[in-house]
Amino acid sequence: MRYIPHTAEDVRQMLETVGVTSVDDLFAEIPSSLRLRRSLALGEPLAESELLKKIRRLAAQNATADTHASFLGGGAYNHFIPAVIDQLISRSEFYTAYTPYQPEISQGTLQAIYEYQTLICQLTGMDAANASMYDGASGCAEAVLMAVRATGRRRILLSSALHPEYLATVRTYCRYLDLDLIEVPCDAGGGTDGAALLRLLDDRTAALVSGYPNFFGVIEDLSAQAAAVHAVGGRLVTVVQEPIALGLLKSPGELGADIVVGEGQSFGIPLSYGGPYLGFFAVRQGDIRSMPGRLVGQTCDREGRRGFVLTLATREQHIRREKATSNICSNQGLCALMATIYLALLGKAGIREVAGHNLAKAEYAKGKIAALPGFSLPLSGTTFNEFVVEADEGAAVVLERLEKEGILGGIPLQRYFAGMDKRFLVCVTEQNSREEIDALVSALAGGKQ
Amino acid sequence: MRYIPHTAEDVRQMLETVGVTSVDDLFAEIPSSLRLRRSLALGEPLAESELLKKIRRLAAQNATADTHASFLGGGAYNHFIPAVIDQLISRSEFYTAYTPYQPEISQGTLQAIYEYQTLICQLTGMDAANASMYDGASGCAEAVLMAVRATGRRRILLSSALHPEYLATVRTYCRYLDLDLIEVPCDAGGGTDGAALLRLLDDRTAALVSGYPNFFGVIEDLSAQAAAVHAVGGRLVTVVQEPIALGLLKSPGELGADIVVGEGQSFGIPLSYGGPYLGFFAVRQGDIRSMPGRLVGQTCDREGRRGFVLTLATREQHIRREKATSNICSNQGLCALMATIYLALLGKAGIREVAGHNLAKAEYAKGKIAALPGFSLPLSGTTFNEFVVEADEGAAVVLERLEKEGILGGIPLQRYFAGMDKRFLVCVTEQNSREEIDALVSALAGGKQ
Amino acid sequence: LNEKLLFEHSDAGRKGYSLPRLDVPPARLPAALVREEVSGFPELSEVDVVRHFTRLSTWNYGVDSGFYPLGSCTMKYNPKVNEVAARTPGMAAAHPSTPDHLSQGALALMHDLQEALAEISGFPAVTLQPAAGAHGELAGMLMIRAWHEAQGNSRKKVLIPDTAHGTNPATAALCGYEVVPIASDGVLSAAAVAAAMGGEVAALMITNPNTLGLFEAQIREICQIIHDGGGLVYCDGANLNALMGIARPGDMGIDVMHFNLHKTFSTPHGGGGPGSGPVGVTAVLAPFLPVPVVVEEQGTYRLEVDRPLSIGRMKAFGGHFGIMVRAWAYIRSMGGEGLKRASEMAVLNANYIRARLEGTYHLPYTARSLHEVVFSDRDLGGNCHTLDLAKRLIDYGYHPPTIYFPLVVKGAIMIEPTETESKEVIDEFCDAMLSIAAEAGENPDLLHQAPKKTRVGRMDETGAARKPRLKWEK
Amino acid sequence: LNEKLLFEHSDAGRKGYSLPRLDVPPARLPAALVREEVSGFPELSEVDVVRHFTRLSTWNYGVDSGFYPLGSCTMKYNPKVNEVAARTPGMAAAHPSTPDHLSQGALALMHDLQEALAEISGFPAVTLQPAAGAHGELAGMLMIRAWHEAQGNSRKKVLIPDTAHGTNPATAALCGYEVVPIASDGVLSAAAVAAAMGGEVAALMITNPNTLGLFEAQIREICQIIHDGGGLVYCDGANLNALMGIARPGDMGIDVMHFNLHKTFSTPHGGGGPGSGPVGVTAVLAPFLPVPVVVEEQGTYRLEVDRPLSIGRMKAFGGHFGIMVRAWAYIRSMGGEGLKRASEMAVLNANYIRARLEGTYHLPYTARSLHEVVFSDRDLGGNCHTLDLAKRLIDYGYHPPTIYFPLVVKGAIMIEPTETESKEVIDEFCDAMLSIAAEAGENPDLLHQAPKKTRVGRMDETGAARKPRLKWEK
DSSP, X not given: OTTOOOXXXXXXXXXXXXXXXXXXXXXXXXXXXXXXXXXXXXOSOOOHHHHHHHHHHHHTTBOOTTTSEEXXXXXXXXXXXXXXXXXXXXXXXXXXXXXXXXXXXXXXHHHHHHHHHHHHHHHHTOSEXXXXXSOHXXXXXXXXXXXXXXXXXXXXXXXXXXXXXXXXXXXXXXXXXXXXXXXXXXXXXXXXXXXXXXXXXXTTXXXXXXXXXXXXXXXXXXXXXXXXXXXXXOEXXXXXXXXXXXXXXOOHXXXXXXXXXXXXXXXTOOOGGGOSOOEEEEXXXXXXXXXXXXXXXXXXXXXXXXXXXXXXXXXXXXXXXXXXXXXXXXXXXXXXXXXXXXXXXXXXXXXXXXXXXXHHHHHHHHHHHHTSTTEEOOOOSOBSSEEEEEETTOHHHHHHHHHHTTEEOOEEGGGTSTTOTTEEEEEOOTTSOHHHHHHHHHHHTTTOO | OTTOOOOHHHHHHHHHHHTOSSGGGGGTTSOGGGBOOSOOSOOSOOOHHHHHHHHHHHXXXXXXXXXXXXXXXXXXXXXXXXXXXXXXXXXXHHHTOOOOOSGGGBHHHHHHHHHHHHHHHHHHTOSEEOSOBSOHHHHHHHHHHXXXXXXXXXXXXXXXXXXXXXXXXXXXXXXXXXXXXXXXXXXXXXXXXXXXXXXXXXXXXXXXXXXXXXXXXXXXXXXXXXXXXXXXXXXXXXXXXXXXXXXXXXXXXXXXXSEEEEEOTTTTOOOGGGOSOOEEEEEOGGGGXXXXXXXXXXXXXXXXXXXXXXXXXXXXXXXXXXXXXXXXXXXXXXXXXXXXXXXXXXXXXXHHHHHHHHHHHHHHHHHHHHTSTTEEOXXXXXXXXXXXXXXXXXXXXXXXXXXXXXXXXXXXXXXXXXXXXXXXXXXXXXXXXXXXXXXXXXXXXXXXO | OOOOOHHHHOOTTOOSXXXXXXXXXXXXXXXXXXXXXXXXXXXXXXXXXXHHHHHHHTTBOOTTTSOOOBTTTOOOOOOHHHHHHHHOHHHHTOOTTSOGGGBHHHHHHHHHHXXXXXXXXXXXXXXXXXXXXXXXXXXXXXXXXXXXXXXXXXXXXXXXXXXXXXXXXXXXHHTTOEEEEEOOBSBOOHHHHXXXXXXXXXXXXXXXXXXXXXXXXXXXXXXXXXXXXXXXXXXXXXXXXXXTTTBOGGXXXXXXXXXXXXXXXXXXXXXXXXXXXXXXXXXXXXXGOOSXXXXXXXXXXXXXXXXXXXXXXXXXXXXXXXXXXXXHHHHHHHHHHHHHHHHHHHHHHHHHHHHHHTTTSBOSOOSOBSSOEEEESTTOOTTOOHHHXXXXXXXXXXXOOEESOSTTSTTEEEEOOOTTSOHHHXXXXXXXXXXXXXXXXXXXXXXXXXXXXXXXXXXXXXXXXXXXXXXXXX | OOOOOHHHHOOTTOOSOOOOOOOSOOOOOOGGGBOSOOTTOOOOOHHHHHHHHHHHHTTBOOTTTSOOOXXXXXXXXXXXXXXXXXXXXXXXXXXXXXXXXXXXXXXXXXXXXXXXHHHHHTOSEEEXXXXXXXXXXXXXXXXXXXXXXXXXXXXXXXXXXXXXXXXXXXHHHHTTXXXXXXXXXSBOOHHXXXXXXXXXXXXXXXESSOTXXXXXXXXXXXXXXXXXXXXXXEEEGGGGGGTTTTBOGGGTTOOEEEOOTTTTTOOOOTTTOOOOOXXXXXXXXXXXXXXXXXXXXXXXXXXXXXXXXXXXXXXXXXXXXXXXXXXXXXXXXXXXHHHHHHHHHHHHHHHHHHHHHTTTSBOSOOSOBSSOEEEESTTOOTTOOHHHHHHHHHHTTOOOOEESXXXXXXXXXXXXXXXXXXXXXXXXXXXXXXXXXXXXXXXXXXXXXXXXXXXXXXXOHHHHHHSOOOSOOO
C-alpha cells in the first residue's frame, strides 16, 4: 500500500506496546451493533497508471477551450495562466501546509497573504482586505451580513443585475435571519435602475448590493449609487465578478463603495469546472473589526525582526463561537497565493494591458455581431469583456448550431431568467484570437458569410 | 521583456558607473568588420500563450503510446513513471543548480548521487559506480576505452548482437585511436556465438563487449563469456540496455562482468524522443581510479558531520587535461535523480514485480504470435521483454498495416541490418494491457481473427 | 536569507508577463470610467517573482517537510498523482457553464464521488457543493431548519457539547438558532442529552469521534432521544478518519454529516484552504439538499437545479471540483480495504503515541483513544506550558500538535498522527516529546526561549492586534 | 534537519509503487538465470520517498534560490514555461524509433532549432546530437580530423591557448591529437599563433570571448593564419552569451563551434546535467556531421542517416531532445532582438560589477570585459584566499563565483552575472564582496571559518580521495 508505511512487524510491535492483541481491539469502544460487518463496496484499489488512464478518459469527455472556441464567461473566465504559478504553488512547503497557526514556521504563507491583502486593497481602492473567502458568491453573502451588523438595519437592496447564483447564495445565507431582501430592477442599459433605486431606498436600508461590471457585463454608475445609498445612511456593497476590469476601471473605493467583494478566479486560477476559486473582501478602515474571515498583520519578534501573524482572531469562531462575525474557519490559501503570483507577474503595466486586450476583443466582437441581420445587442450600457446578444431565432437554436462548429458561444440567459429565451451572454477575453471571433461571427450568421 | 529585468533607468545608471555612454560602447573591442549589422532573423518574440499553443500544435503531430498502442523498444522503453518523480525533480533547488562544486550548499545533489551510485552497484552487483554518463551508447564507448587503458591491449571484441547504435558510437569514439574492433557473430539463439568467440579471443584482446539482454532481447550466457575472456586476460564489458531485467536476472557482477554499463532510461525517465537519458557505469574495486566520469564520496566536515563531496577529480579533464580518463565534464544529474527516486519508490519488491510483469506480458505475446500462420519467432534464445518476429509477408508491410489500426508494432530490423527485411523487434512492457496485446495479435493476423 | 515584500522589490517598467500582439483594433472606455493606474502595484521580472516565492516557501513547513501531528486536522500525506489528476487539462480547463452533455466526464466523476461518500458514511444522499467543513456545517444546519420549517415547526435551540469545534456554535447562530451547551465527561452521556432535550430543541450537533479522540459510545441512544423529542442530529465529520470501513455515521442514527475532503480524503490543506465540505443526509432530508445535485439517468449525468424544497445555493457553481478530483483519485487508489486500513493504522498510531507518552504527560481522559490523543501540560516542570512545548518541538524539526483545544482540557496538547506516518517517524517524535519533558525540568529556558532555529522567533501577537497593520504602505 | 540515507530509512515490506493486477498468466525464467533479490535495495513508502528528497533539496542552492555568478557557466534564469513545453505529452512520450512520418512535430522543432542556431552563429550546418559541451567538442574535433583524413592529410598536433577549458586538451587527446599549448597575454596574438603554426598542426582550439571574458580581437587574423597553414579553427562556444546578435563566430573565420544549450539558451543545469551540445560547421565540413541529421524536403522532415563521410554516431538516437525543446522555446520567446538584448545586458552587468569592485579587488587583465570578469585574491588581506572569499559569500546568501580558473590567473575569481539579474541584485552582491574584502582585513577569521550558516561546514576532501567511500554499505 503505497500511502501506508506500516509493515507487519511494525504493527506487531506497536500493538504490543499499546497492550492489545489485535488491531480490532483498538476499536473496542465502538458498540458491536454499530460495527460495519462487510467491506466498503468501493472496488479494488487502482494502480497509479490505471488511475491516470481513467481520469484521462473522463477528462476527454469534457469540452474546454482546448477543444472548442469558448466564449463562456458569466462569473468564470478563461484567462491565460503563466506557467510560473503552477511551478511555485507546487512547492510542497506551500500546498501541503496547514493554516499558519505557528508563525515561526509559516512566514512564507503569512507574508504571501499580507502581500495578497495589499494587492486587493490597491486594486479595489479600499483600506483593508481579508485573507479571502470561498468565492465571490459567498463573499457577497458575507458582505450582506456584515452590512447588517455594521448598520443594525435589516433591509437589503439587491441589484437584479447581480450574478443570479450570487443572488441565490445571498438568499440561502439569509434564509433564517429575518432580513428583507428586495430586488432593484434593471434599466434599458442593463444597469441597476437609478429611479427605482431611489424609490426603494429608505432609512431602514442597510445596503445596496450591485455589480461592477454586473452579470450582463455592464459597468454600473457606482458614484450615483454610492451617493444615493449614503444619503440614507446605508452601505454600498460592490461585487466584482471579473476583476480584470479593475485594471482599467476606476476603483470602487474611489467611487464610494463601502464593502468590495468579488471573485478572484480571473487571477491565474484554473476554471476547474467551478472551483476552487477565490472570494476577495475589502472594507474601509472603520469596519475592520466587523469584517469576517482571517487577517494577517505585520508585527515583529522578540528581537525586533519583521514578521507576520494571524491577527484580530477575536472576531472569529474559534474564540467568539456563536458571536463570531462568520462561521468561516479557512481561507482559500492556495488560490490567494495563485492570485498574488499572477498579479506580481502582471504588475502595474500588465494588468492594464490585459484589461485593454479584453476590452478591445469584446468591442471587436460586439461590432461584428451587431452588424449581423437577425442579431442585436439589446442592452445599451458600456461593457467590459462580456455582453448580451439577442438572436431572433432564439438562443438555444443558435448555441446548438455553434456547438456543431466547435464553438461554445455563450450562456443562454433562459437558464437564469424565465422569458429571456432569445438572449445569451457572450464573453471575449485575451485568449480569443481574432480568428476565433471571426469564426463565431460567421457561425452566428449561419455559416453563410 | 519578461526574462530581463533592466529598466531604462537601471541601464542609464549602470552605464554611468561603467563610464561609457552607450551599450554599444561595451562592445568596442570587437572589430567593426565583425559586428553583425542586421537583426537576427528569428522572428518576433512569442508571448507565453502563443508559445504553448505552438508547442501543442507540434506535439499533436507526434505519435506516442497515448495515441497508439506502442510496442517500440530497442533501447528506449515505455515504462510507467510515477507522479512523485516529476514533483520532486521540479524542485528548483535540484534542477536549477549546477555541478556540486561547493559541497556546503550542494549536499542535496551530492547525497542523491551517492545514493544513485549505491543503487547501481546493488543492481549490477559491482563495487563502484560513477555519477553517470550521457547514455548507454556513449557509456559503452567509454567502457571500451577504459578496458584499453586498464589492459594496455588494443583488440576489442564486440558482440554483433549489441544495439547497432551502440556499436556505431563505439566506432566513432575509437575512430582515431588505432584499435582493432572485431565483431563476434550471433548464433541461432540470437546470442553471441560462443564458438566464434573462442576463436577470436587471444592474448591481445582487451575486452569482449556483449549485451544483457542484448539488442534482440536475448539473455546472453555471461558466465561462459566471462570465463572465456578472463582466460585470455581480457575484461568482460556487459551492456544492459533494459535494466528492468536486472530485477529478475542474476547480476552481471555475480556472473563475472568486469565493467557494467547501460541505459537507465527505463528508470522513470521520459522517452522524450531519444534523450536526455542516463548512462550508468560500474566497475570492480581495483578499477575505480581508471573509471571515467564524476564520483561522489562520503567524508565529513570539520566538526565530524557526515557529508558528501565530488572526489577523485584527479582523473578528470579539468585537472588532468589531455591525460584525463575521458573528456566528459558533466553527468546526467537530473536523470540520475529521476532514476534514484524511481528505484526508491519501487524498492526491493517493486523492481522484481515490474520485471515479472514485463516478462509475463512478453511471454504472452510471444505465445500468441508464434501461433499465427505466416509468423514465427526466428531466435530460440530466452528473452525478457522484447523479441524478434519474422513475417512471411515482410516487416514493412505488416508494420504499415498495424499503423493503420493505431498500433506501433515494432522496429523493422532492416533499418539496421541489410537483408533482415522480414524481421522486426517487438517490445512488451507492463504498460501494454492484455487487450492491447490481443489487438496486436489480431492486427498481425490481418484483422481476420 | 531575508526576503523583502514584493512591493519593496519593485522597479518601474519591469514586467513578468507577455501578451500576444493585439490582433484587433484597440478600444477605449469613456474617459470618466478609467483609472490612472493601479497605484502601488509591483513591477517585477519573472525571475524576481520566482525567487521571491521560492524563498518565501522555504520559511514554511508542510507535510512533505516532516511530521505534522496537528490534532483534528488530519494532516496526512497528499499523494502526488492526485495533483496530476486535478491538473488534467480536460478537468482543469472545464468551464462551469459548459452544457451538461459536454461535461459528462466531470459530472461522472462527481456522481461517482457522491456515491463513494454515501457508501463510506452510510448516508443515502450527498451534496458536493459546500466549500469547506464550516460551509458544509452551514448547509447541514440549514437543511435541518428547512426540514423543521417544512413541518411547520419553528424550534429555536441547538444542543452543543462542550467539546465541540468553535464552528458549531457559529454555524448554529447563522441559522438563527440559540446555542445550548451540554457538559460532557469526555464522552457525552445519553442521560445528559435526555436532560437537555425538549420541545424547543431543533437539533444536537455532535462530533464523533469527538475532539478528545474518544468514540461517543452512546451515540445510538443519544440519537434515539433526540429523534423521539422531534429533533435531528448533526455530526461534525472532521474525525471520520477514525472510522472508515469500521462504522458508519449513517448507521448510528445521525441525520446529517459533513465530510472534510482535505482531512479524511488526503487533499492538500494549501496553507489554509481550499478545502471541500460535502454533506451526507438521510433520505428524509434529501429533498432539502442545496442545488445543484448531480443526477444520473441511464448513464447520462446532469446537474439538477429544480428542487423545490432545496435550501438553495451555498455558492456559485457546483463546488470545489478541483478538490473533488483529488479526493476521488484518493478513494479509487485506496479501494474499500485500503480506506479501512488507513483508519486502522491511524488509530494504531495514535494509541502507540499514547502508550509511549502516557507515563510522562498527563492524560486527562482515559477512555480508549481512536485517531487522536489529548494530553495536558499539567505535569510539565520548570513553569513550562503547552505553548513552550510547542515551540520547542519546532526546534526538534516537528510541526507542533494542536494546542489549547479542546477547551475542556486546560493546556491541551492534541496529537493526531494519521496513518501515513511510519513507526520510525512516530518513535522519533515520541523520543523528542520525552526529551522535551526532561528539558522542562532540567533546563526550562530551552523551552521558554524556543524556537531558536527558525527565521523569526516568537512574534508580538498582542501588538499586532492592538494596532493592526494589514497592508504594506510606502 | 538531518536526513539519513535512503537505505537507512528502509524497512522490510514497504513499497511506494503500485502495479495493476497482472492480466496475463505469470511467466518464469529458467531458474539458473534468476537472482535471489536485489540485495540492499531500499523499501520505502511514497511519503518516505517524498520527504527524503524534499529535505535533500533544501540543502541545495539553485538559480531560483538566488544569485549564482559562476563564471563560464552562464547560470541564467531557467524559464518555467520551457519546463511545461518539454513535458507536453506529445513531446515527452515520443519514442525515438517512431517512424519519421509519425514524428513530424518533433522533427520540425529540431529542424527549426538547427536553423535558429545557424542564424545565431553564422554556421550553415548544425548537428543537434551531442549530449553536452564536451561531447560537442569531441564531435567537432572528430570532424576536423575526418576532413584532414579525407584530404589524405594526417596532421597530429592541435594548438590550445593557456586560457582554455580543460576539456579542450582532453578532447584533442581523444581524437588522437597531441596538444601544443600557446601562451597568451590575456588575449591571443596573431603573432603567437603564426609562430606556433606549422605543417603538423591540424587545428587551433580557441574560446571567444575567452575564459577571461575578453574578446579575441585578432580572431580574423588568427583564423587566416591557421587556414593559410592548412589547418582549421575550433571554437569553444561556452561564452556565446556575450555575442548573440552582436557578432557571429561563423563570420570570423571559425570552422566549427559547439553550443551549450544549458548555458546560452537557458536550459536548466540539473545539478550537473543533462546539457546539450549542438555543433555548427562551415559548408565544407557539413558532410562530416554525425548522423542522424534532420532534413526538410517540401515541408516534410526526416532523419537522414545515409551520409558516407559522416563521422558516425556520437550516441544512440538523435540527442537530448528534451533539452532542445526548452532551448527552442527560449529562442522563440526571446526573438532576434530579445537575444541581442540578453547579450547586451549580460555584458553590461559584468562591466558594472567590474566597475564597482575594481578598486578593491585586483584585476589582472584590463582589456574591456564582455560577459564575465576575472579578479584575483592578490589584494585580499588577513591571509585570506579565494577559497575563503568563496565560502564567506555562501554565508552572505550567494553562490560563489568560479574559483581558481582560468589557471593563468593565480587565485582567480571568475564572475559571470548573466542578463537575468537586476541592478538591485548586482548591487547587493557587490556590497557583499566589498564588505568581505573589509572583513578580510579586520576579522579574517570570518572568512577562514566560513561557511557557518550551512548544514555542513568545509569538508575533508583529502580524506575523501585518499580512502574513497563511494557507496553505502550496512
